[in-house]
Amino acid sequence: MxxxxxxxxxxxxxxxxxxxxxxxxxxxxxxxxxxxxxxxxxxxxxxxxxxxxxxxxxxxxxxxxxxxxxxLPIRAEDMREIYQILTSLEPDAAARYAETHPSDQELAPLERATADMEAALESEDLDTWAEADDRFHQILLDLQGNRRLKEFVRALYDQAHRARVVTMRMRGPPHRSTQEHRDILNYLRAGDGDSVRRLFKQHRTRSAEELLAILEKYKLGQL
CATH class of the missing domain: 1.10.10.10 (Winged helix-like DNA-binding domain superfamily/Winged helix DNA-binding domain)
Structure with missing residues (x-):
């Protein structure tokens, strides 16, 4: 006890x-x-x-x-490695989940997270947007069903999330990212694993490039 x-x-x-x-x-x-x-x-x-x-x-x-x-500081070299891993693992896991043809009920938490991102973007509430963005990825990680993958990737999310929170006001409004989440959700609903994999990989690659450019420009890793 x-x-x-x-x-x-x-x-x-x-x-x-x-x-x-x-x-x-x-x-x-x-x-x-x-x-x-x-x-x-x-x-x-x-x-x-x-x-x-x-x-x-x-x-x-x-x-x-x-x-x-x-x-610990947020170092560009750490983020580069983390996003390389996420870009390798997440798209395939999401594609496999899409190929199970999830129901609307299963996808409802992802729909709520996406809608929350869209509403937060409309009201220019970046903190709420970041929370909803993180929730989308956490939910999808839970849904994909691979327990070992979930445990491994979740630790990387913590690093990636705090880097996004630090840098999100140093870039423009996340219109493209929000649309990519909506498109990924639509492909999941359609059971289109190939499109989920392609778009998810593009999403993570672009996010990494934006983040690394800011970290290197402002030398945030020296904090």
Whole structure:
């Protein structure tokens, strides 16, 4: 019983900290001692420490002896590798899912995420747009059914999401990206795996090029 309660506290600390990092409330370069982090979360130090160890293994933070924790910078070379992996894995997984001919009911969460992106773009609410964009990819990752692929790719999403949040106001409104999500959804509904694969690959390639150009131009990896 005590072990289960401890595990729950660690998981809560992990999710809270990861959300702080993904949304850049703890931005790249942020550094603080562990007691300060625990106070920030309103939690005890032990679960926070264990959560930070997990986040270090995922490449989001660095634990520094006697100095606490530092949120790692968003480096262009890291993002290049991450997007190469996403571009290789996601399109094929989405294409295989399309070929199962998913029902409208199965696709309803993706429809909601896409509609939320379109509404957020219309109201110029980029934070809500980024949340809906992330939700679209997370839902599709769940739907494609490969558990090992899901566990592997999900860790990369955290890195990619915080990079998008940092850079999204340094580029134009995401009209093209929003349309690509709508087109991918339409091809999923049509069961057209080849078109899903082609468009998804184009989407990730273009997104990577835009992101890397900004990271290299503004030297954000030096944060």
């Amino acid at each position: 005590a072990e289960a309660a401890k595990s729950t506290r660690v998981e809560a600390a992990y999710e809270r900290l990861k959300d702080e990092i993904r949304t850049n409330r703890m931005p790249p370069g942020f550094q603080a001692p562990e007691p300060e982090i625990a106070l920030r979360l309103g939690m005890s130090r032990t679960p926070v420490r264990e959560a930070l160890i997990r986040l270090e293994a995922e490449g989001l933070v660095e634990l520094i002896p006697r100095r606490g924790v530092r949120v």
